[in-house]
Amino acid sequence: MRESASGRSELGLYLALDEQPSHLPQYRRLFMALRDMILSGDLPSGRQLPPTRQLASILGISRNTAKSAYEQLQAEGFIHARPGRGSEVARLPERHQASHATTPVKCQTLVAAEVRAEVAAEPRTLPLQPAIPALDAFPLNRWRQCLARASGSPHLLASPPAGEPLLRAQIAQWLARQRGMRVSPEQIVVTSGSQQGLDLIARHLLTPGDKVVLETPGFPGTAHSMAAAGGDCLFWPQQALAQAQLPPTARLLLVTPSRNFPLGHSLDAHARLALLQWADDVGAWIIEDDYDSEFAVGEAHTSLFSLSAHPRVIYTGTFSRTMFPGLRLGYLVLPEDQVEAVLQLRRYADGGLSSLTQRALGLWMAEGHYDRHLSRMKRLYAKRRSQLLSLLSETPASDWPCLDAGGGIHLVLGLPVTWSDRALEARLAAVGVGSRALSLYQAATDQQARQGIVLGFAGWDQTVMRAAVMQLARVLNEH
Amino acid sequence: MRESASGRSELGLYLALDEQPSHLPQYRRLFMALRDMILSGDLPSGRQLPPTRQLASILGISRNTAKSAYEQLQAEGFIHARPGRGSEVARLPERHQASHATTPVKCQTLVAAEVRAEVAAEPRTLPLQPAIPALDAFPLNRWRQCLARASGSPHLLASPPAGEPLLRAQIAQWLARQRGMRVSPEQIVVTSGSQQGLDLIARHLLTPGDKVVLETPGFPGTAHSMAAAGGDCLFWPQQALAQAQLPPTARLLLVTPSRNFPLGHSLDAHARLALLQWADDVGAWIIEDDYDSEFAVGEAHTSLFSLSAHPRVIYTGTFSRTMFPGLRLGYLVLPEDQVEAVLQLRRYADGGLSSLTQRALGLWMAEGHYDRHLSRMKRLYAKRRSQLLSLLSETPASDWPCLDAGGGIHLVLGLPVTWSDRALEARLAAVGVGSRALSLYQAATDQQARQGIVLGFAGWDQTVMRAAVMQLARVLNEH
Structure with a gap:
């Protein structure tokens, strides 16, 4: 700029300065402005920069500000100092016009009050939306006490990749107490929900092209996890799994033997033993997804495991x-000889989870809050289920069959054949009622696929459900 | 047992009852004992069970207990009732001897006091172990206040798979403020640490066999994540990356341009632009791992991004x-056109993370605690670094070269050529000093590999470091 100090260069510098975020220190903005001019070619390789004293006087800034900017340019290699000749732009590789200098992204500045408002805002769920437990009946204060006790300085250090030892011990004890399972804490790997467990297992067991047998209906995420690991997914209705016609070449079978999602069917001892025999015979693995046996009617059946x-x-x-749902914790129980390989994969998949939530949940279970809460919820959900059924009995839906097997935290109504469940889901969403179309959970190839609507009843009290069912009745009457 | 009531069957039942966990209700133990006998073949298909009244009298239990056990056996399909003929064992598939009935796993019962002791126990780190920040100077009470405020009822609902909106907004602002990066919150995906970010990107971008260029030295986990996704890893020293001899067929380059781990070298503007030009020319992607530019000496260099x-x-x-480290949070910043594909993968990889820690960190950043804490730590780490260097200057290590570029939270000493860094690491661990061998971070194929020892200085005060350096001096003197 000294020798070739054209009006254009100076104007460019003013413009470039103007584009820099105003909250940054002045030397930083000057550095960024000069850097952007070098990158854009406005200051080409070899061009000499004016002495800092001159630049400072042109811009009306202190010389130290200019010096700091030059120092940073030099530290990063944008300019270099030549003895007796001042600073000149370094020889840099050719480069396309930088997009970032011309397309600033607006950067909102949230003030503290807005931030608090955002944190305080209740995330939105729609009444009757499935998979939401009774958050209104969750003993939040007791949970916060566990969180507070778990948030001492030990939570600053990472848990092992397998999970917090206290939590793993508690899960093993709970499985022994409630599911009659005999497992050691060393067989347990804490995950961020079943989804991560399925992903780890798929990556551990599958080679691209391996056949995977999945239930239909079922969780759509399951098929995606299997496909992402290269699995070739075949869909079977749960009841048909039991007939021992499973492909001899399958590597993996995924089943919810105690409660199919979302229909709630369970497999009897004969079907379970037949599946195990098949797995033994063909050398396949079985993933038993026991996602809500806790809310089975009566006692949960003996696990496949x-x-x-x-x-x-x-x-x-x-x-x-x-x-x-916001806890994002789940677990795998692995055969002893598979633990090390899955943990090795886990180390490089995410390295493990926050110590805090694991420690808090470990305390929660150890002190009996978990068992007590589940007993209370089981009673509450039975009550809310019958409340919803009673409300529905006064609507046109009263003639539709209840397809599920009771229990759980949702129910499924079969739709008349002329209805589209996805259209109904959309119409209900438009009037503020959450629901899911049964067809979303069925394989496109499913011959026995049928239309239905899944309604969650666990998360809302009778007043909220009554208002939602009135909306539902209105939608049905308009049909 | 009625018709064929042999002493053996009765003895078997007593034995099987005895094997069941004593804390379970009696009917449950009876159910499990009978179930195990059916599974083991001691009660074969078609065998009639005694009437509940008779069984109750044999065992000295109430009839209702026996009835409950039979009901559960029937519900699960182990027995069925035949009108007028009582209950008989169902026809079940043949089955190998159950291993679980004969190999009970001992299940410790932690009492509340032991549990609290375990949670209170400080997880162990060794003095001078790298990658541990100053936990002794972490403002734990202020953090716990943020946790408490974040643990209201909204944290019960799940965050979106991309992460909590407040946290993403804060990260975008922080990157603008501290790194001069112009990104929108929509480009940010919150991960459980860099490791998960690398894993997601590798799975998103790589097809098996794709060439991946990695720095050496570098994080060993990186190569594992890339290999797990099928990447064919090539190792290059960081300085050599800049010479534009990178393979034209590479799909991905992973680089720590601002501070190599663990050597702390940074790339100048020329090298950065050359890498970007190469990526443009060959259509490769670059992952910029900016794992500790926060602790660079002076200002962090302009990011590659x-x-x-x-x-x-x-x-x-x-x-x-x-x-x-126990927080387990990190983030990716993605080009806008890659966000949706990575989020799709993330939905099925783990579905997202706990709302609580994300909300607490969002508050922490929004209220300025993050910036203030970093400024304090930067000063503290500079002080602790010079304390460690001063302590080392009085040991035989004083002659060894400091290989790293300053700053950060560890330093690297080059070992004399006759030394083995892994042997030294083991000897130091034996006397309670944490350290890592430099060779652990280098590719086996690395021609320029050298022996060194990585020592963390951020996590310990002068007293702890002095004791550790005395142990180090003793080990060196014995050499």
Whole structure:
């Protein structure tokens, strides 16, 4: 700028300065402005920069500000100092016009009050939306006490990749107490929900092209996890799984033997043993997704894991429904000889989870809050289920069959054949009622696929449900 | 047992009852004992069970207990009732001897006091262990206040898979403020640390066999994540990356341009622009791992992400060092056109993270605690670094070269050529001093590999470091 000090260069500098975020220190803005001019070619390689004294006087800034900017340019290699000749722009590789200098992104500045408002805002769920437990009945204060006790300085250090030892011990004890399962804490890997468990297992067990047998209906996420790991997914209705016609080449079978999602069917002992025999015979693995056996009607059936004479069953559980969805904790129970390989994968997949939530949940279970909360919720959900059924009985839906097997935290109504469940879901969403179309959970190839609507009843009291059912009745009457 | 009531069957039942966990209700133990006998073949298909009244009298239990056990056996399909003939064992598939009935796993029962002791126990770190920030100077009470405020009922609902909106907005603002990066919150995906970010990107971008260029030395986990996604890893020393001899067939380059781990070298503007030009020319992607630019000496250099005219750079950051390792939070900054694909993968990889820690960190940043804490730590780490160097100057290590570029939270000493860094690491661990061998971070194929020892100085005060350096001096003197 000294020798070639054209009006254009100076104007460019003013413009470039103007584009820099105003909250930054002045030397930083000057550095960025000069850097952007070098990058854009406005200050080409070899061009000499004016002495800092001159630049400072042109811009009306202190010389130290100019010096700091030059120092940073030099530190990063944009300019270099030549003895007796001042600073000149370094020889840099050719470069396309920088897009960032011309397309500033607006950067909102949230003030503290707005931030607090955002944190305080209740995330939105729609009444009757499935998979939401009774957050209104969750003993939040007791949970916060566990959080507070868990948030001492030890939570600053990372938990092992397998999970916090206290939590793993508690899960093992709970499985023994409630599911009659005999597992050691060393077989347990804490995950951020069942989804991560499925992902780890798929990556551990599958080679691209391996056949995977999945239930239909089922969780759509399951098929995606399997496909992402290269699995070739085949869909079977749960009841048909039991007939021992499963492909001999399958590597993996994923099943919810205690409560199919979302229909709630369970497999009897004969079907369970047949599946285990098949897995033994063909050398396949079984993932037992026990996602809500806690809310079965009566007692949950003996797990596949417990029935397995040979260790070919991997068990997954989740706390999303028994605690709350925002917790994002679940677990795998692995055969002993698979633990090390899965942990190795886990180390490089995410390295483990926050110590805090794991420690808090460990305390929560150890002190009996978990068992007590589940007993209370089981009673509450039975009550809310019958409340919803009673409300529905006064609507046109009263003639539709209840497709599910009771229990759980949702129910499924079969739709008349002329209806589209996705259209109904959309119409209900438009009037503020959450629901899910049954067809969303069925394979496109499913011959026995049928239309239905899944309604959650666990998360809302009778008043909220009554208002939602009135909206539902209105939508049905308009049909 | 009625018709064929042999002493053996009765004895078997007593034995099987005895094996069941004593804390379970009696009917449950009876159910499990009978179930195990059916599974083991001691009660074969077609065998009639005694009437409940008779069984109750044999065992000295109430009839209702026996009835409850039979009901559960029937519900699960182990027995069925035949009108007028009582209950008989169902026809079940043949089955190998169950291993679970004969190999009970001992299940410790932690009492509340032991549990609290375990939670209170400080997880162990060794003095001078790298990658541990100053937990002794972490403002734990202020953090716990943020946690408490974040733990209201909204945290019970799940955050979106991309992360909590407040946290993403704060990260975008922080990157603008501290790194001069212009990104919108929509480009940010919150991860459980850099490791998950690398894993997601590798799975998103790589097809098996794709060439991946990695720095050496570098994080060993990086190569594992890339290999797990099928990447074929090539190792290059950081300085050699700049010479534009990179393979034209590479799909991905992973680089720590602002501070190599663990040597702390940075790339100048010329090298950065050459890498970007190469990526543009060959259509490769660059992952910029900015894992501790926060602790650079002076100001951190302009990020590769900011220099990139075309969006071919993915930026990753972590809070493990700036906050604490147990937080397990980090983030990716993605080019706008890659966000949806990565989020799709993330939905099925783990579905997202706990709302609580994300909300607490969002508050922490919004209220200025993050910036203030970093400024304090930067001063403290400069002080602790010079304290460690001064302590080392009085040991035989004083002659060894300091290989790293200053700053950060560790330093690297080059070992004399006759030494083995892994042997030294083991000897130091034996006397309670944490350290890492430099060779652990180098590719086996690295021609320029050298022996050195990585010592963390951020996590300990002068007293602890003095004791550790005395142990180090003793080990060196014995050499």
